[in-house]
Every structure is written in C-alpha cells, then in structure tokens.
Amino acid sequence: MDLKPKMIFAVNCGSSSLKCAAFLLEEGALQERYRFVVKDLATPEVEVRDPRTGNVIRIISRETDLVEALDEILDFLEEEGLLSAIACIGHRMVHGGVHTAPVHAGPDILEELEQYAGAAPLHNPPAMACIRYLSERLPDVDQVICFDTQFHHEMPALSSRIPISAKLTNGFIKKYGFHGLSCESVLRQLKETRPELADKKIIIAHLGNGCSLTSVVQGKSTDNTMGFTPFGGIVMSSRPGDLDPGVLFYLLKERKASVEEMEELLQRESGLKALHGKTGDLSELVKESERDAGADFAVEYFVKSVCAAIASLTAGMGGIDALIFTGGIGENNTEVRRRIAVRMGWMGFTLNEKQNARHNDSISETGAPVYIGIIRTDEEKIIAEQSFKKNTG
Ligand SMILES: Nc1ncnc2c1ncn2[C@@H]1O[C@H](COP(=O)(O)OP(=O)(O)O)[C@@H](O)[C@H]1O
Numbered sequence: 582m583d584l585k586p587k588m589i590f591a592v593n594c595g596s597s598s599l600k601c602a603a604f605l606l607e608e609g610a611l612q613e614r615y616r617f618v619v620k621d622l623a624t625p626e627v628e629v630r631d632p633r634t635g636n637v638i639r640i641i642s643r644e645t646d647l648v649e650a651l652d653e654i655l656d657f658l659e660e661e662g663l664l665s666a667i668a669c670i671g672h673r674m675v676h677g678g679v680h681t682a683p684v685h686a687g688p689d690i691l692e693e694l695e696q697y698a699g700a701a702p703l704h705n706p707p708a709m710a711c712i713r714y715l716s717e718r719l720p721d722v723d724q725v726i727c728f729d730t731q732f733h734h735e736m737p738a739l740s741s742r743i744p745i746s747a748k749l750t751n752g753f754i755k756k757y758g759f760h761g762l763s764c765e766s767v768l769r770q771l772k773e774t775r776p777e778l779a780d781k782k783i784i785i786a787h788l789g790n791g792c793s794l795t796s797v798v799q800g801k802s803t804d805n806t807m808g809f810t811p812f813g814g815i816v817m818s819s820r821p822g823d824l825d826p827g828v829l830f831y832l833l834k835e836r837k838a839s840v841e842e843m844e845e846l847l848q849r850e851s852g853l854k855a856l857h858g859k860t861g862d863l864s865e866l867v868k869e870s871e872r873d874a875g876a877d878f879a880v881e882y883f884v885k886s887v888c889a890a891i892a893s894l895t896a897g898m899g900g901i902d903a904l905i906f907t908g909g910i911g912e913n914n915t916e917v918r919r920r921i922a923v924r925m926g927w928m929g930f931t932l933n934e935k936q937n938a939r940h941n942d943s944i945s946e947t948g949a950p951v952y953i954g955i956i957r958t959d960e961e962k963i964i965a966e967q968s969f970k971k972n973t974g
C-alpha cells in the first residue's frame with residue numbers, strides 16, 4: 582500500500598491576482614492544506630493562508646514576476662516536505678477556444694492554445710508561462726488545463742451567435758462566456774445550501790477585477806455578459822466592457838492609433854480607471870465616494886452597468902428567482918451590493934441591510950420575490966477536482 586501523501590496543486594491566474602491551492606488526497610477526498618494568494622500582481626508578496634482558519638500564516642516576499650512568485654510557492658512546499666507529493670497540477674486557462682473539457686498540457690496542446698493568447702491577453706499568456714515554468718521545474722508531473730469557457734459551451738445560439746458576416750467569423754468568432762469555473766463552484770455550493778434554488782432561474786454576478794454575469798437555468802449556462810473575449814460585457818476595473826465597434830475604427834483610422842496602443846489603452850487604462858482618472862479599484866472608489874464626486878460617479882456607473890445586465894439576462898430567461906454575488910467585490914463589498922439591490926427594487930429585489938453588512942449567505946428579506954445571496958467562489962477547488970479526474974481517468 583502506498584502511504585506517501587498525494588497532492589493536487591491548483592493554479593489560478595486572474596487579471597489582477599494569482600491564487601494557488603494545495604490539496605491533499607485523504608481517503609479519496611481533496612482536503613485543502615495551503616492557499617497562496619498574490620492579491621495584486623503589482624505588489625511583491627505572496628500570502629500563505631491556512632484554509633481552515635483563513636489566517637495568513639506567512640508572507641513570502643518576491644520579485645515582481647508571476648513565475649518567480651510561483652517559484653517561491655514551490656520552495657515553500659519543498660520546505661514543508663510536500664513538493665514530491667504533487668501528483669498532478671491543474672491550471673485555469675481563461676480562453677479555451679474549441680475545447681470543451683480539460684486537457685493534458687502536452688507540447689501539441691500548448692502550441693495549439695497559442696492561437697487563443699490574443700483573445701485573452703491578460704489571462705492566457707501568464708497561465709501558459711506558469712505551465713511552461715512548471716514543466717521545467719517538475720518535468721515528471723502531469724499538468725492539466727481547465728477552461729473558464731467550458732461551463733458555457735452549450736449556451737443556446739440565441740446567446741452565443743455574434744451577428745457578423747460568416748466570412749469573418751469562420752465559426753470561431755462567437756460568444757464563449759467566462760468565469761465558468763467560478764460558476765461551477767457557486768452552483769455546487771448552492772446545491773448544498775439551498776437545494777430548492779439549484780434548478781431555478783439564477784444570475785451569478787462574478788464581480789472581481791474582471792466582472793461578468795451569467796444566467797443559469799436548471800444548472801446550465803444560458804448566457805454570460807462577456808463575449809468572444811473577456812474584454813466584453815459590463816464595465817470593469819480597467820476594461821471598458823462592450824464597446825461600439827465604431828470607436829475602434831475611429832481610433833485606427835482617424836487617430837492613427839496602432840493596434841498595440843489600442844490594446845494597452847483598452848486593457849489597462851479604460852473602464853473605471855478611465856472614468857475616475859486615477860484608480861479603477863472599486864473598493865477604493867467606494868471608500869472615496871463620500872468625498873470624491875468622481876469616485877462616486879464611477880461607482881454609480883458600475884452599479885448601473887451591473888443592473889442593466891441583470892435586467893437583460895432576466896429578460897433572456899423570462900424571469901429570475903435568485904441573484905448570487907461572488908468574486909472579490911461581490912463577496913466583500915457591502916456598499917456595491919447595496920446599491921445594486923436598491924436600484925433593482927423595481928424588479929422585486931429587497932435587501933436585508935443588516936445581513937448584507939454582515940456578508941451573510943442570504944441577504945434578501947424573507948419572502949422577497951427574488952432571493953439574493955453571497956457565495957464565496959472556490960475556483961481552485963474546481964480546478965483541483967477536474968484535474969484529479971483527468972489525471973486518474
Ligand atoms: N477582502 C476583501 N475586501 C474588500 N475587497 C476585496 C477583498 N478581496 C478582494 N477585494 C476586491 O476584489 C478585487 C479582486 O477580485 P478577485 O476576484 O479576487 O480578482 P481577480 O479578478 O484577479 O480574480 C480587488 O480589486 C478588490 O477591490
């Protein structure tokens with residue numbers, strides 16, 4: 582009998598953060614042992630957290646490079662005697678293109694995935710860099726790639742088609758939908774805590790650095806606000822969300838902007854950051870909103886954008902039973918949730934202010950026509966489970 586511990590390591594490259602988790606395989610179930618979080622990729626520290634308490638038990642300082650952060654995390658696991666226990670590594674790849682199930686990260690797949698790098702430039706290239714680095718440091722360990730787009734791949738054509746000429750789309754340009762691993766985590770938890778809602782009409786509002794809303798009917802994605810790429814949908818921290826295509830032509834033709842300049846401006850300098858002028862961090866904007874009219878404007882713009890998406894997705898589903906907040910902002914920002922619920926009052930949203938302030942699981946008034954809840958997403962657990970299944974399947 583093999584008594585050596587076995588571990589699954591999950592890597593989640595977000596647009597502003599790196600989140601990793603180490604799971605020990607105990608009696609056939611995955612038990613999280615350590616969580617590693619780089620909250621802001623511009624700040625040089627990795628928090629090592631104890632998942633049982635959520636407490637930060639150590640801070641590892643690092644250089645500013647993502648791969649170096651990962652290197653330090655592996656050094657930590659080595660010190661703990663756990664590096665050799667890694668049986669499999671799972672990665673979140675935001676754009677999966679044609680893939681509708683997890684894949685092993687062999688050289689052919691990596692080469693093929695290169696074609697989607699430009700469709701998720703804030704996400705896919707760093708995830709690819711992590712895979713390449715890990716295949717050098719741990720060449721014998723199986724790496725599995727899990728896709729954010731998988732959950733949405735059966736979205737109805739009424740949602741997924743993009744109405745441009747077939748000469749341009751070639752079947753490839755369509756709405757893919759993102760934050761799918763987060764949706765899976767939220768639905769799994771909802772099934773456990775509110776089984777009566779699991780098969781109803783639900784909107785999952787994933788509000789983090791990247792933000793998207795997904796409509797779910799009977800556990801299946803029917804629409805997502807992001808589109809062909811994670812640029813689309815509602816306004817985000819530094820991304821504009823849906824944009825009149827005429828703006829792009831104008832910038833290219835009249836302002837002679839280069840594609841690179843446009844990409845940089847639209848990826849990193851737009852969205853809430855452009856509205857406010859200094860910061861796109863919604864938490865900071867909320868903090869400043871009482872004394873800074875520009876910050877308050879940016880928060881209201883965001884809230885209106887979320888509410889417009891809720892109304893549109895509700896129309897698509899022909900009703901709504903529950904709204905679930907998740908993601909860094911959705912889980913933690915009382916004021917953003919309050920403003921959204923108040924603005925949606927006309928549609929039957931009634932917030933319980935006390936429960937909202939306490940970040941309770943349920944934050945709507947008892948008996949209100951629309952249930953409003955908060956669920957802490959655990960994308961890393963879904964990555965670990967999907968990877969373990971692929972690794973052993
Ligand atoms: N504990 C917290 N309290 C308040 N705001 C938070 C907290 N954690 C995250 N946030 C907010 O969430 C945002 C990041 O969301 P997250 O979903 O973690 O990021 P990413 O989109 O990179 O995955 C941050 O910009 C921050 O404003």
Ligand SMILES: CC(=O)OP(=O)(O)O
Pocket residue numbers: 594595596597675729759760789790791792811
């Ligand atoms: C798809 C996306 O924008 O992801 P994240 O919120 O993790 O950056």
Ligand SMILES: [Mg+2]
Pocket residue numbers: 595596789
């Ligand atoms: Mg994220």
